[in-house]
Amino acid sequence: MDSIILNGIKLALAGPIELPLRWVGDDELLRQLLAAWMVIDERDIPFNPRLIGKPGVGKTTLGYAAAKRLGREVYLFQATMDTRPEDLIVTPVIGPDGSIQYAASSLVSAMIRGGVLILDEGNRMSEKAWASLAPLLDDRRYVESVITGLRIHAHREFRIVVTMNEDSSTFEVPEYIHSRLQPQLYIDFPEAGEELAILKENLPFAGSAILGYVVDFLQKGHAADEPYSVRDGINIARYALKMMAATQKEPRELLPLAVQRILGEDALRYLK
Ligand SMILES: Nc1ncnc2c1ncn2[C@@H]1O[C@H](COP(=O)(O)OP(=O)(O)OP(=O)(O)O)[C@@H](O)[C@H]1O
Ligand SMILES: [Mg+2]
Incomplete structure (x- = not known):
């Protein structure tokens, strides 16, 4: 497994995913997502768009296809109601020799490598978990790992897209997070x-x-x-x-x- 050393701490990195997915149909949605990720000036930052729609309309497929269109590696984080802040960032694991090692989440691995993260079913995640992403989602573009004490900055090329089911909101996403997950792109049933x-x-x-x-x-x-x-x-x-x-x-x-x-x-x- 790949790893990286930050401030003397070794982090094992997660790998990207390869899925046999291709986006068919509404190219306009693909263009809108790519436009939101675009950076038009050195002082500009990308948006963190949110894909909203009923279950099974193609949210994950669209995020994946857009990332592939950019030619980037794609990482997936499946959010659940049990997702803890450290799950999103860095978790300790026991190595083969019994020592403590640190594993970067797929999100942090994408941040370090400049990949695209699909944060899937973000509506399922608790406010506590969302709070740990607040600095990443504004112009600071970093996360803090409580477990290692590291502040981890996102690569310039890092992009994120969050998918949300409009039907099954497990938690209300707090307002300060809402305002960081813009623009919102709605996926409707296809013609x-x-x-x-x-x-x-x-x-x-x-x-x-x-x-x-x-x-x-x-x-x-x-x-x-x-x-x-x-x-x-x-x-x-x-x-x-x-x-x-x-x-x-x-x-x-x-x-x-x-x-x-x-x-x-x-x-x-x-x-x-
Ligand atoms: N526009 C599309 N192009 C290609 N495949 C699509 C499209 N829309 C839906 N699909 C197919 O429909 C299935 C569901 O798509 P996907 O998993 O992306 O939906 P979703 O909105 O993320 O669903 P969920 O809310 O359950 O996570 C997949 O098999 C996907 O390949
Ligand atoms: Mg999905």
């Missing part, structure tokens, strides 16, 4: 043509007929303000495809079964 392209991208081995049925179903759900997401659509199509392979039955026959097993009985009313 039919885009949704079909997204399904095709994710299920390149599926026939057009079945994906057409699924898009039709999803669009009716979106119009009725149901929380059915692209991810649900991918799962419905994938399940129907497996059943087709196993039973040799027709998509028309298997789709209701797939919808019912993925989303429940109620969802059947949106199937023609």
